[in-house]
Amino acid sequence: MTEHTPALIVLVPLVSALLLPILALVSKVLARGWTLVALLGTHAGSVSTLIYVLANGRWHYYLGGWAPPWGIEYVLDPLGAGMATLVSFLALLVAFYSGPYLKDAAPLKTGSFYALFLLVTAGLLGMVVTGDVFNLFVFLEISALATYGLVAMGGHRATVAAFRYLIVGTIGATFYLLGIGYLYAVTGTLNMADLAERIMPLLNSQAVVVAVALILAGFGIKMALFPLHGWLPDTYAYAPAPVTTFISAVMGKVAIYVLYRVFYFILGGTGPVLPALTVLGWAGAVGILAGSLMAIAQRDFWRMLAYSSIAQMGYIAVGLSLGNMMGITGALLHILNHAVVKGGLFMVAGGVFWRTGIRDIPSFIQMSRRMPMSMAVFVAAALSMIGIPPTVGFFSKWYLVLASIEASAWPFVIVIVVSSLLNAVYFFRIIENSYLRFRTAEEDEVAVGGTELPATMLVPMVVLGVAVFMLGVLSGEVVTNIISFALPWGTQ
Amino acid sequence: MFEAPLLAAAGLIIIGLFAVLFKTNLIKIAIGVTLIESGVNLFLITTGYRKGAVAPIYTLAPEGQQMVLPTPQALTLTAIVIGFATTALLLSLAVALYKHHGTLDARKIRRLRG
Numbered sequence: 001m002t003e004h005t006p007a008l009i010v011l012v013p014l015v016s017a018l019l020l021p022i023l024a025l026v027s028k029v030l031a032r033g034w035t036l037v038a039l040l041g042t043h044a045g046s047v048s049t050l051i052y053v054l055a056n057g058r059w060h061y062y063l064g065g066w067a068p069p070w071g072i073e074y075v076l077d078p079l080g081a082g083m084a085t086l087v088s089f090l091a092l093l094v095a096f097y098s099g100p101y102l103k104d105a106a107p108l109k110t111g112s113f114y115a116l117f118l119l120v121t122a123g124l125l126g127m128v129v130t131g132d133v134f135n136l137f138v139f140l141e142i143s144a145l146a147t148y149g150l151v152a153m154g155g156h157r158a159t160v161a162a163f164r165y166l167i168v169g170t171i172g173a174t175f176y177l178l179g180i181g182y183l184y185a186v187t188g189t190l191n192m193a194d195l196a197e198r199i200m201p202l203l204n205s206q207a208v209v210v211a212v213a214l215i216l217a218g219f220g221i222k223m224a225l226f227p228l229h230g231w232l233p234d235t236y237a238y239a240p241a242p243v244t245t246f247i248s249a250v251m252g253k254v255a256i257y258v259l260y261r262v263f264y265f266i267l268g269g270t271g272p273v274l275p276a277l278t279v280l281g282w283a284g285a286v287g288i289l290a291g292s293l294m295a296i297a298q299r300d301f302w303r304m305l306a307y308s309s310i311a312q313m314g315y316i317a318v319g320l321s322l323g324n325m326m327g328i329t330g331a332l333l334h335i336l337n338h339a340v341v342k343g344g345l346f347m348v349a350g351g352v353f354w355r356t357g358i359r360d361i362p363s364f365i366q367m368s369r370r371m372p373m374s375m376a377v378f379v380a381a382a383l384s385m386i387g388i389p390p391t392v393g394f395f396s397k398w399y400l401v402l403a404s405i406e407a408s409a410w411p412f413v414i415v416i417v418v419s420s421l422l423n424a425v426y427f428f429r430i431i432e433n434s435y436l437r438f439r440t441a442e443e444d445e446v447a448v449g450g451t452e453l454p455a456t457m458l459v460p461m462v463v464l465g466v467a468v469f470m471l472g473v474l475s476g477e478v479v480t481n482i483i484s485f486a487l488p489w490g491t492q
Numbered sequence: 493m494f495e496a497p498l499l500a501a502a503g504l505i506i507i508g509l510f511a512v513l514f515k516t517n518l519i520k521i522a523i524g525v526t527l528i529e530s531g532v533n534l535f536l537i538t539t540g541y542r543k544g545a546v547a548p549i550y551t552l553a554p555e556g557q558q559m560v561l562p563t564p565q566a567l568t569l570t571a572i573v574i575g576f577a578t579t580a581l582l583l584s585l586a587v588a589l590y591k592h593h594g595t596l597d598a599r600k601i602r603r604l605r606g
Contacts, residue, residue, distance in 0.1 A: 134567055141574045148581055156592050160601055163585045167512060170525055170578050177571060178505075178532050184564070185539040 002048075006061035006074040009045040009084060010126045010139075012038050013091075017118035024111025028102075035095050035114040039121065043088040046125070050081040054485060060131070068131070068191040075131035075192065079332075079486035083128040083257050086336060090249045090343055091121040093460035097347055098242035100454050101354060113153060113240075119146035120246065124254045133180045133266075134190045136258065137173065140222075143254075144169050147247055151239040158238035161231075168231045172221030179214035182207045196266045203271035212272045215262055216280065223255035225280070225317060226287030229310045236306035241350020244302070249343035252313050253335045260320055260331075264488040269323060281321025285415045287314035292422035299360050301349050304426060305342070308385065311419060312338045315400060318412050322403045325487060330399030332483045336471065337384060337392045344381040344464035348374050351453045351461065367434035370451045373458055375434050377465035382427035384468045387420050392471035497538040504531030516598045518586040525582060529575040533568045540564030 016038035024031035053059055053076050061074040076084075095117060102110045123143025130136050148169070152162035184190055186207045187198040202208055217228075224232040236244050259280070263273045291311030298304040316338070319331025351374050352367065353359050368375040384393030397416060404412040452458070471478060504527050511524025540561030546554075548562035586596065593601050 134570075138570060138574070141578075145574075145577055145581060148585075152585060152588070156589075159585055159588050159592070163518065163582070163589065166578070166582055166585065167521060167525055171509075171512065171528060174528050174532050178535065181532065181536050181539060181564075181567075184567075190563070190567075 004061075005045050005049050006059060006076050006129055007063060009042050009049065009088070010074075010122055010129060012042050012045070013118040013125070014122040014142075017115045017122065020115035020118065021108065021111035024107045024114070028107055028110050031107075031111050031114055032095075032099060032102075035118060036092070038118060039088065039092040039095050042121070042125070043085070043092050046081065046084040046088045049076055050078070050085050050482075053078055053081045054482065069189050069194045072135050073131040073191060073193075074129045076129055077486070078482060079257075079261075080128045082482055082486055083254065083335075084125050086339055087121065087124045087128065087250050087254065090246060090339060091117070093343070093463060094242050094246045094249075094347075097245070097350075097457050097460040099456045101240065101242055101350070101457075109153070113150070116146040116150045117242075117246070119143070120150065120251075124250060127254050128257060131192045132190050133183065133192060133195065133262075137177050137180065140173055140176070140258075143251070144173060144222075147243075147251065150243040151235055151247075153243070154239045157234075158240075161234035161238045165231045165235045168221055168228075172218045172228075175214045175218030175221070177218075179211040179218060182211035182214070192261070192266055196268065199267065203267065208267075209272040212263075212267065212276050216259070216276045219255045219259045220280075220283070223252045223259070223313055223317075224310055226283045226290060226310065226314065229287070229291075232310060233303055233306040236309065236346075237300060237302045241346065241353065245343055245346040245350060248305070248309050248346050249339045252309065253316075253339055256313065256316050256320070256331075256335070260328075263320075264328075269488060277321040277323060280317050281409075281412070284314035284317025284321065285412055287311060288318070288415050288419045289422075292419045292426070296422060296426045298426075299362070301352075301359050301361055301364070301430070302346075304361065305345055305349060308423070308426070309338075309342060311423075312342065312385075315397070315416070318416070319400050319403065322407045322409060322412070324403055324406055325489070326399055326406055327403030328487055329479055329483050330396055330403055332486055333392070333399060333475065333479065334396035336478070337396045340464050340467050340471065341381045341384045341393060344377055344461055344468065345385075347457070347461045347464065348378045348381070351457050354457075355451055355453055361430055361433060364430055364433040365437050371453065373452055374461060377461045378434075379431060380465040380468045382431060384472070385427060386424045390472040391468050392475055393468075395472060395475040497534060497541070501531045501535040501538065504528070504534065518589065518596045518598060518601075519583075521598070522579065522582040522586060526575065526579050529571070529578070533571050533575070536564045536568045536571065 016034060020031055020034065023034055059076040063072045063074060102113060120143045123139045123146065126139030127136055130139060148162050148166045151165060152159045183195060186202050186205060187195055189195050189198060199208065221228045236248055263269060267273045288311045291307045291314060295304045295307035298307060316331045316334050319327045319334060352371065384391035387393045387397040397420065401413055401416055508524045508527030508531060511527065512521055515521055515524060540563065542558055542560050545558040545560045548559040589601060590596055595601065
C-alpha cells in the first residue's frame with residue numbers, strides 16, 4: 001500500500017466523492033463521516049509523504065507503471081508534498097467546520113456539497129503532486145468546475161457570481177492550455193523534468209516567450225493578480241461560508257504554486273521568465289495597495305476580507321518576483337501564513353453570519369461579548385495580517401522586506417510597510433467595534449447571551465488561531481526544515 | 493497551406509473573446525467560451541499534423557508510412573470532454589438565472605441584483 005501513497009492522496013478523495021450523493025440519501029451523518037474519514041486518510045498520507053520526502057529526497061511515482069516521458073509521473077518533492085499537506089489539512093478543517101452549516105440542508109444538497117468539496121480537494125492535491133503539465137490542466141479543471149458548483153450553492157447572487165467566475169476561470173485555464181500547447185510544439189514533451197531539460201536551448205525562442213505570457217495570464221486570473229481580480233470579490237462575498245473559507249485559503253495559493261513551479265523549476269528562472277517576473281512583481285505591488293485601499297472602503301465584512309485577499313496574494317507575487325533566496329522563502333512562508341490566517345478569518349466571518357446574520361462592520365458592536373472565542377480567533381488572525389510579532393505574519397513580511405532591501409527594490413519596501421499600516425486601519429475598525437464600543441442598555445440586554453458557536457465550528461477556528469502563534473514561534477524551524485528544501489536551488 | 497488551421501484557430505479565439513467581452517446575452521457569452529475552447533483545440537491538433545501522414549493506429553498503418561502525432565490528439569480529446577463539462581455547467585447556471593430573473597440579459601441581471 002505505502003508505495004502507492006502519491007496516487008492514493010489524489011484517488012481517495014476523488015473516488016470517495018462519487019459515492020457521496022448516494023450515501024447522503026441513506027443518511028446525512030454517514031455522508032459527513034465518510035467525507036471526514038476520506039480527508040483524514042488523505043491528510044495522513046500527505047503528512048507521511050512529506051516526512052518521507054524530507055528524509056529521502058524526491059519521490060517519483062509512475063502512474064500505472066508507465067515510465068515518463070510516455071506515462072504520467074507524480075513527483076513529490078518537499079514543495080509539492082508541503083503544499084499537499086497544507087491543502088489536505090485545511091480541507092479537513094473546513095469539512096469539519098461545515099457540519100452545522102448543512103444541518104438544515106436537504107440530503108441531496110448535503111451529498112452534493114461534500115462530493116464537490118472532495119472533488120475540489122482532489123483537484124488541488126493533483127495539481128501539487130503531478131509532474132506533467134497537461135495532467136495539471138486536467139486537475140485544474142476538476143477543482144475549478146467543482147468550485148463553480150459550490151459557489152453557486154450560495155443562492156441567486158452567488159449564481160451570478162459563479163457564472164462570471166466560470167467564464168473568467170475557463171478563459172484562464174484555456175490560456176494555460178494554449179501555453180502548454182506552445183511548449184509542446186517546440187519540445188515535444190509534457191513531462192516537467194523532461195521539459196526542463198529540452199527547453200534550455202530554446203529559452204529565447206518566440207514560442208517560449210508566448211507560452212510564458214499565456215501561462216502568466218492564465219494563472220494570473222486564477223490567483224486574482226491585481227488587474228485580473230474582477231471575479232473575486234463577488235465570488236467570496238456570496239459563496240457559502242465553508243466554500244469561501246476553503247477557496248480563499250488554498251485555491252489562489254495553488255495557482256501561484258503553479259507559476260512558481262513553471263517559472264523556476266521548468267524554465268529555470270531565466271530568459272523570458274525575467275520580464276514575466278517583473279510584471280508579476282509590479283502587478284503584485286499595485287495589487288497590495290489597491291486591495292488594501294478597497295478593503296478600507298468596504299462596509300461588508302466578507303467583502304473587506306475578499307479585497308484583503310487580493311492584497312495578500314500581491315505579497316506572495318512580490319516575493320516570487322524578487323527571485324532571491326530571501327524573497328522566495330518569504331513568499332512560501334506567506335503562502336502558509338495567508339492560508340492559515342484567511343481560513344481562520346473567513347471561518348469567523350461565516351460563523352458570525354450563521355449565528356447572528358450580521359455581515360456589515362458597524363453591526364459588530366460588542367461582538368466580543370456575544371462570541372468571545374470567535375472574536376479571540378479574529379484578533380489572533382488580524383494581528384498576523386498586520387504583521388505583529390510573534391505571529392507568523394510578522395516573519396513572512398520580515399523576509400519579504402529583507403529580500404526587497406537585498407534586491408534594492410525600494411518601492412516594494414515602501415509598499416509592504418505602507419500596506420501594513422493600511423491593514424492595521426481596516427482590522428482595527430472591527431476590533432474597535434467588537435471590543436471597545438458599547439451599546440445602549442436595552443440593546444445590550446438583547447445582544448448579550450450564550451450565543452457562541454457550536455464546538456464543531458469553534459474547534460477548527462481555534463486550531464487555526466493557535467496555529468498563527470505556533471507557526472510564528474516555530475517559523476525558524478519551518479524555514480530551515482521544510483521551506484529551505486522547497487527552493488529551486490535546494491532540490492537540484 | 494500549413495498556416496490555414498493556425499489562422500482559423502486564432503480567428504476562433506478572437507471571435508470568442510469578442511463575444512465574451514462585448515455580448516450581454518448569457519447564451520451568447522457561453523457560445524463565446526466554447527468558441528475559445530474550439531480555437532485552442534484546433535491549435536493543439538494542428539501541432540501534431542504532418543503532411544500526408546495517416547491516423548496513428550499502429551496496427552493499421554502500412555510499412556514505412558508516416559503517422560501524425562498521437563499525443564496532441566489525446567490532449568484534444570481530453571480538452572473536448574472538459575469543455576463539454578464546462579458548457580453544461582455554464583448553460584445550467586444560465587437556466588437557473590433565467591428562472592429567477594426572467595431574462596438572459598447580463599446587464600439587467602446585474603441591475604436586479606443590486
